[in-house]
Amino acid sequence: MNARTWLVFVGLGVVWGLPYLLIKLAVRELSPFDVAWGRITLAALLLAPLAWRRGTLGALRTHRAAVCAFALLEFAVPYSLIALSEQWIPSSLAGILIAAVPLMMVPAVRLFGVHEHFDRRRITGLLLGILGVIALLGFGAVVGVRGWAGVACMLVVTLCYASGPLIVQRHLHEVDSLGALAASLIVASAALAIPAALTLPRHVPDALTLGSVTILGLLCTAVSMLGMFYLIKRAGAARTAVITYMNPIVATALGMLVLHERLGWSGPAGLVLILASVRLATAEAPAAALPAVEPG
Numbered sequence: 001m002n003a004r005t006w007l008v009f010v011g012l013g014v015v016w017g018l019p020y021l022l023i024k025l026a027v028r029e030l031s032p033f034d035v036a037w038g039r040i041t042l043a044a045l046l047l048a049p050l051a052w053r054r055g056t057l058g059a060l061r062t063h064r065a066a067v068c069a070f071a072l073l074e075f076a077v078p079y080s081l082i083a084l085s086e087q088w089i090p091s092s093l094a095g096i097l098i099a100a101v102p103l104m105m106v107p108a109v110r111l112f113g114v115h116e117h118f119d120r121r122r123i124t125g126l127l128l129g130i131l132g133v134i135a136l137l138g139f140g141a142v143v144g145v146r147g148w149a150g151v152a153c154m155l156v157v158t159l160c161y162a163s164g165p166l167i168v169q170r171h172l173h174e175v176d177s178l179g180a181l182a183a184s185l186i187v188a189s190a191a192l193a194i195p196a197a198l199t200l201p202r203h204v205p206d207a208l209t210l211g212s213v214t215i216l217g218l219l220c221t222a223v224s225m226l227g228m229f230y231l232i233k234r235a236g237a238a239r240t241a242v243i244t245y246m247n248p249i250v251a252t253a254l255g256m257l258v259l260h261e262r263l264g265w266s267g268p269a270g271l272v273l274i275l276a277s278v279r280l281a282t283a284e285a286p287a288a289a290l291p292a293v294e295p296g
Helices: 003-015 019-026 032-054 058-085 091-111 120-137 144-171 177-198 207-235 237-245 247-258 267-281
Strands: none
Touching (some): 019 032, 019 058, 019 091, 032 058, 032 207, 058 144, 058 177, 091 120, 091 144, 091 247, 144 207, 177 207
């Protein structure tokens, strides 16, 4: 990857580590559906007018199925489940579990007709990342039925996040990124409108809650998703997903510093493994085996 791509990669790694803290703060006064709908709708309000001015929304009519699938798998379902899980598990643990996304993507790439080259170096990086997650998790991090329910929610989220970038690379690779993203956000917002309306709070949330949702929508959704589209088109879906190995580092640090969550004794070892995995799994593939997209 070139210097600009690396800069976007690192920036997204930091930005995508923020939501777990912000979601934890928001679900104190808002339902998971309200948190998800709020951030999605704010992002749509920011990006949809820009896409309309560019004239890219109409061109997506022939990609309606892909846009709807991406809206559900990248936004509506995972955003709701992450917020739900954080009612029962620490924000740092939620960020750690997201690091399983690249592993989920390995068997999924062929199902989507996307050719990603996995040499020994990249596979070693992926495996190191999973070992790092296991080390970070430590022992006794999950307690009770609700805790395991939260873990189950996050595992479903990893499946969704493994599929979302592949939909982009397989079906939306040639379309305007801004238009595809804006259309997907509009669809996701509409899908969550009724559940969000049914679970509205009885009082106006405090400034911290509203501020958390605002940052989630504008920075962690709108801006970061544009960055994700940029990386998918230049580095491939599987390499982009390796950003999730950086999430637990940021999420864990914020959880410890702000929410006083505890990190297991094996935390330092896990962080080292995750950093090593990022370098290995994003190593440049041979020219003849760079990611390619079949016509579809």
